[in-house]
Structures are given as C-alpha cells and as structure tokens.
Amino acid sequence: MALKAVIFDMDGVLIDSEKFWTQAELDVFSSYGVKVTDDLAAQTKYMTTQEVTEFWYERFPWENFDSSDLENKVVTRVIEMIQDQDCTMSGVQGFITNLKNKEYKIGLATNAPLRVAHVVLEKLQVRDLFDTVHSSEFETQGKPHPAVYLSSAKNLGVSPEHCIAIEDSPSGLKAAKEAGMQTVIFTNDDESIDSDLADFKILNFENALLTVFGE
Structure with missing residues (x-):
C-alpha cells in the first residue's frame, strides 16, 4: 500500500517529555493533598490531561475542585520544563x-x-x-x-x-x-x-x- x-x-x-508530565502531576496534585505514588502515576501515563485530573480527584477528593484550572496548572508546568530542558x-x-x-x-x-x-x-x-x-x-x-x-x-x-x-x-x-x-x-x-x-x-x-x- x-x-x-x-x-x-x-x-x-x-x-x-514523559518524565515532565510525571513531575508536573507530582508538583500540582501534591499541593492539594494527593498522595502521588509511582504505582498510581504509572496508570496515568497515557491519559489525556483531563483524564489525569479526574483520576486523582476520584481517589483523593478535595474541596473547590476546578478541573480546567488544574489542567492548566499541569500543562503550564510541563511547558516550562520543555522550554527549559534539552529533551x-x-x-x-x-x-x-x-x-x-x-x-x-x-x-x-x-x-x-x-x-x-x-x-x-x-x-x-x-x-x-x-x-x-x-x-x-x-x-x-x-x-x-x-x-x-x-x-x-x-x-x-x-x-x-x-x-x-x-x-x-x-x-x-x-x-x-x-x-x-x-x-x-x-x-x-x-x-x-x-x-x-x-x-x-x-x-x-x-x-x-x-x-x-x-x-
């Protein structure tokens, strides 16, 4: 063909860049009391950013949940690392x-x-x-x-x-x-x-x- x-x-x-997504998850969601373990983070590896946000919220719910704001924080953190590092x-x-x-x-x-x-x-x-x-x-x-x-x-x-x-x-x-x-x-x-x-x-x-x- x-x-x-x-x-x-x-x-x-x-x-x-996959390590950047892992680091961004840790940085952002830990600040909301989420316990980001290696085993759980491995399950999010190929998800969309929206799916990742929902994944952590379902397991460690917190008050004033704003999905789009959290997604934006994760994405912004990833972009910072992409721009700053040789990847x-x-x-x-x-x-x-x-x-x-x-x-x-x-x-x-x-x-x-x-x-x-x-x-x-x-x-x-x-x-x-x-x-x-x-x-x-x-x-x-x-x-x-x-x-x-x-x-x-x-x-x-x-x-x-x-x-x-x-x-x-x-x-x-x-x-x-x-x-x-x-x-x-x-x-x-x-x-x-x-x-x-x-x-x-x-x-x-x-x-x-x-x-x-x-x-």
Missing part, C-alpha cells in the same frame, strides 16, 4: 525534513493539549513542516480510541490506509491500528521494546528512513 502521510505521536517520539529526540528534525522533501504529508496526533504541541514544534523548529497538528482534547475520547488519528487523516486529505503512525506506547499503536493505519514503534534505542501492534520498529531516527521507507 503506497504511503502518502506520516503522523507522529509527540511525547516519547518527538521529545523525551529533543536525536535526529528527529532531520528525519521530518527528509520526509517532507520526499513529499509525504506530515501530521501530529497527540493526547496532550494543543498548546503543548505548538510549544514542542516551535522548540524543534519544525512547525512549518507539519500539515496538521491535532489533539485528543478536541475529541470525545483520547488514545487508545482512534478518533485523533481518524481526524488527522481527514485533515491531511489522506485515507487512513495510506497513512503510517509513529508511536511509542501500546495505547497509541492501538489507536492508529484501529484507525486503519500502518504503525511504527519508536523505542529510543531500547532494543527490548516491541509490540505485536507495530508493523515496523525503529530504535532511533538516524536510519529510520531506510528501516520504514526503504530509502
């Missing part, structure tokens, strides 16, 4: 540039809020290379539901079977598969990671064009 578009996940693919995945800018030069359409599909995505693309200096940037905050459900990928394909004007998604998580791979796309698992040089949901596996972006696209 001829590929016409490549759609990227963001956290764990474009930037090494860019090695080689990703060159990889995206090469795809664009080969006339693939480029998309971003993330569970993170859109304003985080824009900060990330500005940090990587690749915003002008993306044809669509879409967040699950505009869908009724986040990944592993396929909605964010289906909408991204629609925005690109490419049918899902002509799209390939680059993901680092089982929930993201499931979302892309259920949308009818081919899938790549990106492992950030961890050879032990694999998935039955992935059609391809890339350790890093240095030789990824050859691995996935045969170029």
Whole structure:
C-alpha cells in the first residue's frame, strides 16, 4: 500500500517529555493533598490531561475542585520544563525534513493539549513542516480510541490506509491500528521494546528512513 502521510505521536517520539508530565502531576496534585505514588502515576501515563485530573480527584477528593484550572496548572508546568530542558529526540528534525522533501504529508496526533504541541514544534523548529497538528482534547475520547488519528487523516486529505503512525506506547499503536493505519514503534534505542501492534520498529531516527521507507 503506497504511503502518502506520516503522523507522529509527540511525547516519547518527538521529545523525551514523559518524565515532565510525571513531575508536573507530582508538583500540582501534591499541593492539594494527593498522595502521588509511582504505582498510581504509572496508570496515568497515557491519559489525556483531563483524564489525569479526574483520576486523582476520584481517589483523593478535595474541596473547590476546578478541573480546567488544574489542567492548566499541569500543562503550564510541563511547558516550562520543555522550554527549559534539552529533551529533543536525536535526529528527529532531520528525519521530518527528509520526509517532507520526499513529499509525504506530515501530521501530529497527540493526547496532550494543543498548546503543548505548538510549544514542542516551535522548540524543534519544525512547525512549518507539519500539515496538521491535532489533539485528543478536541475529541470525545483520547488514545487508545482512534478518533485523533481518524481526524488527522481527514485533515491531511489522506485515507487512513495510506497513512503510517509513529508511536511509542501500546495505547497509541492501538489507536492508529484501529484507525486503519500502518504503525511504527519508536523505542529510543531500547532494543527490548516491541509490540505485536507495530508493523515496523525503529530504535532511533538516524536510519529510520531506510528501516520504514526503504530509502
């Protein structure tokens, strides 16, 4: 099947930022008396920001709960860390540039809020290379539901079977598969990671064009 578009996940693919979300949860929710343990935090890893906020409130309810205010505090804290720290995945800018030069359409599909995505693309200096940037905050459900990928394909004007998604998580791979796309698992040089949901596996972006696209 001829590929016409490549759609990227963001956290764990474009930037090494998942530790920032964990830290932001700890910083924000602990101030409301929430006991943020490693075991519980692991359950929130692939949730949307709204889902994370509801997750902690259900377990440790507090007075004057304001979901949107809490989400905003978490997102603001994450953005601060993205801007201040070196978190860019090695080689990703060159990889995206090469795809664009080969006339693939480029998309971003993330569970993170859109304003985080824009900060990330500005940090990587690749915003002008993306044809669509879409967040699950505009869908009724986040990944592993396929909605964010289906909408991204629609925005690109490419049918899902002509799209390939680059993901680092089982929930993201499931979302892309259920949308009818081919899938790549990106492992950030961890050879032990694999998935039955992935059609391809890339350790890093240095030789990824050859691995996935045969170029």
